[in-house]
Amino acid sequence: MLDDHTLTLPELNYMLVGEMLNDGATLYEGIWDNIAPLSASVYMVIDFLFGRSQLAYQVIALILVAFQCLVFNRLLLLNKAYNENTYIPGLVYGLLMSFFFDFLTLTPVLMGTTFLLLALNNIFNHIEFRAKQDEMILNIGLYLGIAYLFYLPNIIFGIAALLVFGIFTGTVARRYVLMLFGFSLPMMLAACYFLLKGRFTSFIYNFLDPLLNYEVEQYMSLQEIFILFSVPILLLILALVRVSQRARFTNYQVRLTQVMFVWIIFSVGFVFLSGVFAPNTFMVFVPSAAFFLSHYLLLIKKRWMAEIAFQVLFVSVILFNLGTFFDFFYSAKLLSYDNYLVQREDGWADKRILVLDYDMAPYINAYPATPFLNWQLSEELFRNPEYYDNLTILERGFSGDIPEVIIDTHDVMSPVFKRLPALKAKYDKRDGNIYYLKKG
Template identity: 35%
Template sequence: MLTFFRINSIFQVITLLVILFLLRFPYMGNALPLLTTELEWMLVGEKLNEGLSLYSGVLTQVGPLSAFFYRMMDLWFGKNQFMYETVAAILVLIQTLYFVFIVNRRNLLTEKNYIPGLFYLILMSCSFDFLKLSPILLSQIFMLIALNVALRQIEKRDGVGDDVFETGLFIGIATLFYLPSFVFIFWAILVLFLYTGINIRQMFMVILAFLLPIFFTYLFFYFNNLADDFLHIWLFNFANAFSLTLLGIRDIIITYSLPVALSILGIIRIFRMPRYNNFQNRAHQLLIIFGIFSFISLFLSQNFAPANLMFLVPFLAFFIAGFFVHYKKTFAPEVLSLAFFVVILFITYFGAKPSFGPKLLVLEKNRIEEEPFSDKYANKRIFVTGEHIYAYKNAKMATGYLSWKLAKNDFKNPNNYLSLVNIYANFKKDMPEVIFDKERVMPKILKNIPELADKYTSPEKNVYVLKK
């Protein structure tokens, strides 16, 4: 397999497409578990297409450009899990080919080949949540472009050009898709300072270019009277940004132990090679620093999940490729690479399926739970309190209380006048036909808002139905 990908031709592109299809084939037809976050992305698009305003009418911490993308997805496909995963696969293929372009165009290895692309493609399937159309996946392509621009600046022999601002610009765009991407502006400043002759004016250009897309997005919300919501709900809301759990740590270890181990061996092999020039050595160090900042971005994410460490994949793919490219024996690299491929497939498949019992499931707490009342009240406009929102899969969501982390600020304070005003306003605009009260917060809310209480009856425990 490695021998074939050492050849630099169009046939390798076709083969990568075939491998991508084979990697995704076992999960076609809604075979993958639906995640709570995934359903939230679908609902963001649905509510925006109903005319609600982002961050004001729709409470979510999904980035503005990701929200717009999900709006287009809902407009074209609705809540179709298969189409979301198909678009995700297309984006992964584009990223893989672009990563190969970066490695070969910048001569980061001693030979031009498709081996880095092969491992990039494999690693982008190392956990089943990588197969989802997540904000970080949408952000990743712009991070790869920023990575290429930074490498281009280091490669220049005549000094840094004014086009260095592109590094900050693409990181700024990536941030609008996925907020933790902003940490890479510090990576850009650091590596440009260490490995180029960048001056103060050019450094300010990078920072201003990073702020420019965010500023224009702020202006858009400002002129729509939504600036405060944009700032407090999304841009500066880090209170709910990180949730560290033992299960999350276990999932990260299961997913990344083997790739990280091989990448460390790759680093050792590459830095022992005497054939690399000064630029290549600096480029390798840049990638290592990129990997470090990937871990920092994980700790700023909303969910401690394997896919939220996706920014680590370029680092892993390159150094794993370096490990195999510089492996001197003939058959051992082929056997080891095939074994690596099989192990990744094993981890992905059995992390998604309960074949070895629930203790081996990846993202066990993030999966959508079956809602016992969902079939009975299918196709109605419903509202669910709490994190698990399976009922929305086969029903329309009422109100804009999408993220419970944000919504509970109102529902957990039933004696706060402003909270009651917000709840009443949201319900009046989009009255739920059915309320599933998993958090048991509605009794106090209805007690303090008699007008709402008069509209509902409770035929079952923790279920409220709108009177006809």
């Protein structure tokens, strides 16, 4: 599975962003995309070191998942979330993070989850000790702020933290202000950076606006998602029923279970806020699911029954991940992810091209030209060239980096060419709605 035959369309997008940044393009002005700034920086570094290497993404993701397992298990041990010291939570966390192949690649969701876990550790400490250290409260806000600079929908967990503080702690008003300051500081620093660079308007349009004004990217249907995660969902329901009995729980442990239940609720909000129906989006449920499933396994009195429950989870990982991919389990017939994987197109190898569509597969062996990488953000420009501002942006984009091939899937270049006759004269239209740059 560690090869580019499992390259997904979002992964290709991340690689293109890193490549364009290394070629000197500026984020949000030289690249029209809604990727978060810290994620874009990471992809730029990876492209500088490894180029378009999916293997690099996968290896770094494996290391990051291993680190998250350690962090998750450690925070539960230190905060005495269970009645015994155990490494079961880390094991369950690792299994759940292996449930589908796109969990084990470097996505913004994965990077942001790391900082959500660090924030969760401080939240647990604050609930247990009513911590007086102001820096701990500040760190909660900072970790959450860094998380949404990796993936903007993580911003919803700032609301979750405020809710947890209000319900489960007696935090004074001053510390709420301190946490809000830490939460907003990363955004303020990012905004100041783009303001000083003269790209503040582009920052708002590309990064912030899509949070509420977006089109759903549905790589898999909701029904397919439920089929894929059917076993963890079933076990989670059983775990919630068992944990709700609060068998042998201290008051502190009860509060922790309530906090993790709040996490589940806000994770649902996270999925709908992201607008991306792909398996790795549901990675946000892994910490809460691992927490409750570990409780469930530890509360089963008969160890052989606990072993059976664990083996069911373990075998389901193999069947739904490898079985779906290699087509030896029935899930392969129920799940379709052809629209999620990049279908190789070698017709434009080594050319600089512009794809006016959501399907970015033609870029697989080609190079992106012009800033208009994200069709969702740039579609309005091409469909409304009669507006002066739109036409100015288009003319500037093409003059700075003219593509050798324009793949006009939605037939939007005709009205653009009417208003930019000098640009039209440079192209021949062939093969349907594909324009080729004239030689000479």
